[in-house]
Amino acid sequence: MWEDGRAICDAGERPRGDRRTGGDARIGHASRGAGRRQAARGIAAPQRGVPGWQLRLDGNEMKEVVLGHFGPEERELQRRMFAFMQDDLFKPRYGLDVWSYRELTLQRLQKVCAQGFIHAADVTAHPKRFMAGMQCLHFADYTLSIKAGVHFTLAGGTIAKLGTKYHHETFLPKIDSLELPSCYGMTELGHGSNVMAIETVATYDPSSQTFDLFTPNNLASKFWIGGSAQHGKLCAVFAQLRMGDQWQGPHVFLVRIRDDDGNLMPNVRIKDCGSKMGLQGVDNGQIWFDHVKVPRENMLNRLANVSPQGEYTSPLKSVAQRFGATVGGLTMGRFLIAAAAVDASKIGLIVAVRYSCMRTQFKDKKIMEYVTHQRRLVPALATTYGLEFAMQELSRMMRKSQTSKEVHFLSSGLKAYATWHRVKTLQDCREACGGMGFLSENQIGPIMTDMNVDVTFEGDNTVLMQQVVKGMLASTPEGAAGAGNVTGPTVQAIDQLEPSLLALLRWREAVLFKEFLALGGREAKAFDENLDLVLSIGRAHTERRIFEIFQVAAIDVANKPEIKDALLALCHLFGVWCVEQDLSTFVSRGGVSRQAALGVRDVVNAMCASVCAEDNHGLLALCTGFGIPEQFITAPIAHNWTKINAKM
Numbered sequence: 001m002w003e004d005g006r007a008i009c010d011a012g013e014r015p016r017g018d019r020r021t022g023g024d025a026r027i028g029h030a031s032r033g034a035g036r037r038q039a040a041r042g043i044a045a046p047q048r049g050v051p052g053w054q055l056r057l058d059g060n061e062m063k064e065v066v067l068g069h070f071g072p073e074e075r076e077l078q079r080r081m082f083a084f085m086q087d088d089l090f091k092p093r094y095g096l097d098v099w100s101y102r103e104l105t106l107q108r109l110q111k112v113c114a115q116g117f118i119h120a121a122d123v124t125a126h127p128k129r130f131m132a133g134m135q136c137l138h139f140a141d142y143t144l145s146i147k148a149g150v151h152f153t154l155a156g157g158t159i160a161k162l163g164t165k166y167h168h169e170t171f172l173p174k175i176d177s178l179e180l181p182s183c184y185g186m187t188e189l190g191h192g193s194n195v196m197a198i199e200t201v202a203t204y205d206p207s208s209q210t211f212d213l214f215t216p217n218n219l220a221s222k223f224w225i226g227g228s229a230q231h232g233k234l235c236a237v238f239a240q241l242r243m244g245d246q247w248q249g250p251h252v253f254l255v256r257i258r259d260d261d262g263n264l265m266p267n268v269r270i271k272d273c274g275s276k277m278g279l280q281g282v283d284n285g286q287i288w289f290d291h292v293k294v295p296r297e298n299m300l301n302r303l304a305n306v307s308p309q310g311e312y313t314s315p316l317k318s319v320a321q322r323f324g325a326t327v328g329g330l331t332m333g334r335f336l337i338a339a340a341a342v343d344a345s346k347i348g349l350i351v352a353v354r355y356s357c358m359r360t361q362f363k364d365k366k367i368m369e370y371v372t373h374q375r376r377l378v379p380a381l382a383t384t385y386g387l388e389f390a391m392q393e394l395s396r397m398m399r400k401s402q403t404s405k406e407v408h409f410l411s412s413g414l415k416a417y418a419t420w421h422r423v424k425t426l427q428d429c430r431e432a433c434g435g436m437g438f439l440s441e442n443q444i445g446p447i448m449t450d451m452n453v454d455v456t457f458e459g460d461n462t463v464l465m466q467q468v469v470k471g472m473l474a475s476t477p478e479g480a481a482g483a484g485n486v487t488g489p490t491v492q493a494i495d496q497l498e499p500s501l502l503a504l505l506r507w508r509e510a511v512l513f514k515e516f517l518a519l520g521g522r523e524a525k526a527f528d529e530n531l532d533l534v535l536s537i538g539r540a541h542t543e544r545r546i547f548e549i550f551q552v553a554a555i556d557v558a559n560k561p562e563i564k565d566a567l568l569a570l571c572h573l574f575g576v577w578c579v580e581q582d583l584s585t586f587v588s589r590g591g592v593s594r595q596a597a598l599g600v601r602d603v604v605n606a607m608c609a610s611v612c613a614e615d616n617h618g619l620l621a622l623c624t625g626f627g628i629p630e631q632f633i634t635a636p637i638a639h640n641w642t643k644i645n646a647k648m
């Protein structure tokens, strides 16, 4: 739609006759300018490796490709949920105090549960449908999705995964209906990332056939437990199981923390964590258990069982194996946090791009025309597309198994990468909108504060990236060479860069990993001493995986050449951007020559200009292609800038 000659909303609708050329001209200009500057510094001008492509795509066609991974059932569920969320209750509300926001969030969750849209059993039985339903919630409000996520995904999902028939029949229907608002009690005040070290103890007593649940000291109190401060009635509590003098490691127990009327259960103490930086609608609490009696049946016993007489049995023989299988159930939560980060990046980019395509500063220059704007927004958009397809691949893998090692390592890397990407992208989007980005109604700011914690919960990012490298170590034979050359490409001239991207990304990962092995990285001490390198390897590995998946996804769209070309172009931009961001590694290890390195900036700028060519036609279409329903793009600046001006 166009108004006053400006893009208002959907570039996919723009009449083709309105297109202007000019993308190529801008590419040429950027390249010549760079050449002149380098010549002035006495450096030979880089060889041109700039692309000559232009994006000619229909945003709605792209949207169909992006949303195509959902089948008819998920699309229909989302259609119904979107229609339902037209209700005023789900309209954005800003500036609420903590108590009002908590009440609003509870009401929203109650209304969603009353419709029966989401079922905790789907975490294992129908993960794709579960993902589709939860996605609708985070489109509406991240706080709602976290309140619901703790209840359905973490508590309900843990019961679905680690429980057996009794737990499924007794608890899951009451979770679906919200008769039992539920929490997930893993973290303790003293033990966050290191879950294995939790201190809450469950001791079995055969005479009463109950577990005695006890918080031995303050550091063992459960901390941050979402939903526990005000509304929670059931908590899936992680505790060290003691059978006589035998320690069996962390197990999960279903514990009533409030009765049906909302009164605290005997010997349970809960303190409100209080006001937070964001997510004010979630009531996080601290919990102490003072010898609470938990019925034997309430231990989730799919992986291990305690008989009435107190005999402990498990098909998994070691504590480490059982622990791995127990926390392996976190994958769905991790997936949803990463997926929400990708969706939030999309929303931020849609708002910032649309506004920047309308807003002019310094005569009639649209701010989207500034190179700085293009570099802030366009590579982020390409990366977001790459992450979208990587998440779709992870979702496919999770439908086969949520506990496989491959899923664990990919979900760890993607969760860390996607949430760090979201942090940077939303900050850039906020700045790209200038002061308007600071207004709550323009969405980006409130999303930034609410989501800030996604780099920490469901696995702290720094710790998760270490998991990626542990996975690489596990799949590398003991004694594998830790020194010597890794053969790979050497990009001597800039025009060799694009054809070598995948080889370069593979090479970087291999080189860094080899250096790490040479430093003795298999040993715990050397691992810890080289954690900075570990994180670089984790990032290199994850970027390579995203690139590979992105490229395959693009090539797979064989029947829509314009979409395929656009995706391949974005994939290459993502790859070149990865090289530019880590140029020191590529040059210092000899993967990219110094001469070629000088041209990388030029290529990025030219690619960005290509995406923005034809008065941002392709760029706006790519925003449409993200597939975020218009009802959730509530920022006024993403719509009709001239009308807003008239109202002010």
Ligand SMILES: Cc1cc2nc3c(=O)[nH]c(=O)nc-3n(C[C@H](O)[C@H](O)[C@H](O)COP(=O)(O)OP(=O)(O)OC[C@H]3O[C@@H](n4cnc5c(N)ncnc54)[C@H](O)[C@@H]3O)c2cc1C
Binding pocket: 150, 184, 185, 186, 187, 190, 191, 192, 193, 194, 223, 224, 225, 226, 227, 276, 279, 284, 453, 456, 457, 458, 459, 460, 461, 462, 463, 531
């Ligand atoms: C809003 C919110 C809601 C939450 N909801 C729940 C919930 O419902 N249920 C629940 O059980 N938990 C919940 N949590 C807890 C959350 O999972 C933990 O905060 C998270 O696991 C990190 O633990 P921590 O805060 O103790 O940080 P720590 O583990 O103490 O980490 C602190 C810092 O040290 C670094 N660090 C730690 N270990 C290493 C290492 N090995 N190598 C390098 N650096 C390291 C981390 O990167 C981090 O920067 C929630 C947290 C928040 C903030």
